[in-house]
Structures are given as C-alpha cells and as structure tokens.
Amino acid sequence: MSSPRPATPLASGSFFDLGDERGVLRISIAVTLLISALGIGFGLISGSYSIVFDGVYSLMDASMSLLSLVVVNLIASHTVSKDLPRKLAERFSMGFWHLEPMVLGLNGTLLMGVAVYALVNAVASLLAGGRHLEFGWAIVYATLTVIACTAIAIVEARANRRIRSEFVRLDVRGWIMSAGITAALLVAFVAGYSVQGTEWQWISPYIDPAALALVCVLIIPLPVSTIRRALADIFLVTPTDLKAHVEKVAQDFVGKHGFLSYRAYVARVGRSRDIELYFIVPPDRPARRIEEWDSLRDEIGEAIGGEGPDRWLTVVFTGDPEWAE
Known part of the structure; x- marks a missing residue:
C-alpha cells in the first residue's frame, strides 16, 4: 500500500521566486x-x-x-x-x-x-x-x-x-x-x-x-x-545507506510483532525513494481487522521516516513467502 501523499498546493510566488x-x-x-x-x-x-x-x-x-x-x-x-x-x-x-x-x-x-x-x-x-x-x-x-x-x-x-x-x-x-x-x-x-x-x-x-x-x-x-x-x-542500483536503514527498521518490526521474516526492496530514482516491504505472517495467526493492519503500516512508515510526496512506500503482509519473492 502506498503511503499517503499530501495534497498541498504548489508553491506560489513571483516568477523568479528564490524560495521555490x-x-x-x-x-x-x-x-x-x-x-x-x-x-x-x-x-x-x-x-x-x-x-x-x-x-x-x-x-x-x-x-x-x-x-x-x-x-x-x-x-x-x-x-x-x-x-x-x-x-x-x-x-x-x-x-x-x-x-x-x-x-x-x-x-x-x-x-x-x-x-x-x-x-x-x-x-x-x-x-x-x-x-x-x-x-x-x-x-x-x-x-x-x-x-x-x-x-x-x-x-x-x-x-x-x-x-x-x-x-x-x-x-x-x-x-x-x-x-x-x-x-x-x-x-x-x-x-x-x-x-x-x-x-x-x-x-x-x-x-x-x-x-x-x-x-x-x-x-x-x-x-x-x-x-x-x-x-x-x-539502473535502480540500491543505495546502501537507505537499504541498511530499511533493513534495521524491518528487523526490529519483525521482532516486535512476532512475524516470521521479511523481504525489503529499495531503489532511488532521482529525488524519489521507492521502498517495498513484505512481512511473512505465521499462517496460524488469528485474523485481524483492516484497521489493525493499517495501523501496522502507519507504524512502519513512521519508523522509516521521510514521509512526503517523494517517498513511495508499499507494505504487504502475507502468509505465503512466494508473494514476497
């Protein structure tokens, strides 16, 4: 699921605005x-x-x-x-x-x-x-x-x-x-x-x-x-610093919530940061409401940081590891 993007208006000002x-x-x-x-x-x-x-x-x-x-x-x-x-x-x-x-x-x-x-x-x-x-x-x-x-x-x-x-x-x-x-x-x-x-x-x-x-x-x-x-x-070469940060956040998240594992895919394209996270949930885990899964997505998004129009974050929860490969 992609992170929400604020619908703020474009910066207004003079044609030669030094603030834009x-x-x-x-x-x-x-x-x-x-x-x-x-x-x-x-x-x-x-x-x-x-x-x-x-x-x-x-x-x-x-x-x-x-x-x-x-x-x-x-x-x-x-x-x-x-x-x-x-x-x-x-x-x-x-x-x-x-x-x-x-x-x-x-x-x-x-x-x-x-x-x-x-x-x-x-x-x-x-x-x-x-x-x-x-x-x-x-x-x-x-x-x-x-x-x-x-x-x-x-x-x-x-x-x-x-x-x-x-x-x-x-x-x-x-x-x-x-x-x-x-x-x-x-x-x-x-x-x-x-x-x-x-x-x-x-x-x-x-x-x-x-x-x-x-x-x-x-x-x-x-x-x-x-x-x-x-x-x-x-060529979508993975930036090592961003990859290390995402890996650390994902590892802590898996340990905190008792998930089996995760897969992280990270790329930088210009000013954008594309992050895809797949968390492997135990198949016997009790069902949760949509609001609970969304709350977990918000938690991982806040931990990664940098929310804004140039961050493309996808968080997926699945019990089948093949969906994460």
Whole structure:
C-alpha cells in the first residue's frame, strides 16, 4: 500500500521566486542566456575562441536548465497538485521521477562532449600557430562574467539551503565552474595584454588556444560524478545507506510483532525513494481487522521516516513467502 501523499498546493510566488526550485532555475536560465549572448558577441569581436566556447557552453547549459525546469514542473504537478492532463496522467501513472536522472545524465554527457570537441579545436589551433585577438575586449568580458557567475552561485547556494534540490545543487556547481573557468581566462588575457610590445609578444597568438585547452582539460572530468549517480538511478542500483536503514527498521518490526521474516526492496530514482516491504505472517495467526493492519503500516512508515510526496512506500503482509519473492 502506498503511503499517503499530501495534497498541498504548489508553491506560489513571483516568477523568479528564490524560495521555490522552479523560480531559482528560471533565474539561472535568464542569467545564463545573458552571459551566453555576451560571450558569443565578445568572442566574435575579440577573435577569441575561448570566449566563444564559454558562450556556447553557457547556451548548452541554459538549454539543459530549461529541460530540468520542465521535469521539475512535471514532478511537482504529479506529486503535489495532481494538476495534469488526463491522458498524461494515465500514461505516467507511476510519476515522472525517472526523468530526473535521465536529464542529469544527459546534461553531464553533453557538457563533457562539448568540452572534448573544444579541446580538439584548441590543440589544432596551437599546432597551426595560434590566433591573434583583442585582449582589451576579452578582459572586459571576463571581468563581467566572473562577477555575474560568482553572484548567482552565492544566491542559488543560499536558496538551496532550504530547497535542497539536486537540480539546483548541480546548477550551483555549474556556476562555480563557470566562474573558475572565466577567472582562468581573465588571468590569461591580462598576461597576454601585459606582454604586448615586449620581447615576449611572440607568445600572444598561443594564449587563447592554450587557455581554452587548459579550461577543457579541467572541465571534462567534472560531470563524471553526476553521470555516475544518474546511471545508478536509471539502473535502480540500491543505495546502501537507505537499504541498511530499511533493513534495521524491518528487523526490529519483525521482532516486535512476532512475524516470521521479511523481504525489503529499495531503489532511488532521482529525488524519489521507492521502498517495498513484505512481512511473512505465521499462517496460524488469528485474523485481524483492516484497521489493525493499517495501523501496522502507519507504524512502519513512521519508523522509516521521510514521509512526503517523494517517498513511495508499499507494505504487504502475507502468509505465503512466494508473494514476497
């Protein structure tokens, strides 16, 4: 039997509400699109491939954030308000949690792929003798971007202390990455500007592709943990900590009520926790009223904890062990 799901309304507020997961993602998308436009524009003006890459990377990140926002809306609509079109609700009666790890995995894979492609181009540019660029425009862009990325990362991190969203946490990490990447570019551009008119001016054409290659080398491994976590959720790999907790609760419950044994099945899919518990009751146990069995279900649900719209708990009592296998 599934645990009851509170029918509280969706969080209301402004379109860019920092108290709501979707509001934070909307802010992130808006700022990302602005930075992307600046990056592509300044990159073309200054002739910097690294800045163009930064803009394209931001545009890709914004598209993934938009997809994340769609998934968050679907999850919230299904688990909280039930405000879904009838046909959609019928086709996805088990909810939309499974979309979350898919989006996170796709996000990490695409960002990694973009970085690998940019690294190949950077190496090719270095081998071809580098590329000249306008360092003044590049420095202006890098300064503005570092300030913007740092500010939005701080704002989102503070908001997520209460929201506790995996999407927002990943987004904060992305902003920190962007700030660090652009800060590295800023250092490179300042160095390139400072050597103009000196005996070291010959290195100027190599600064932009070298900075881009370094940035890509740093970026490529970062989404690995996100992809690994997403794949674990997609393949329903049992989380050891949750499994241990459920096993302990079930063992204590069996001993307290004199049942024969139990079977526990646990999975995590995105933000949801799927828990199925089967308790083997002695066949000669006297019959109980439905209210008594429901009371036992409430007891096990309280012992497991974490009741809410993202917990899917099924508790079954049977005298036949085959039903639990």
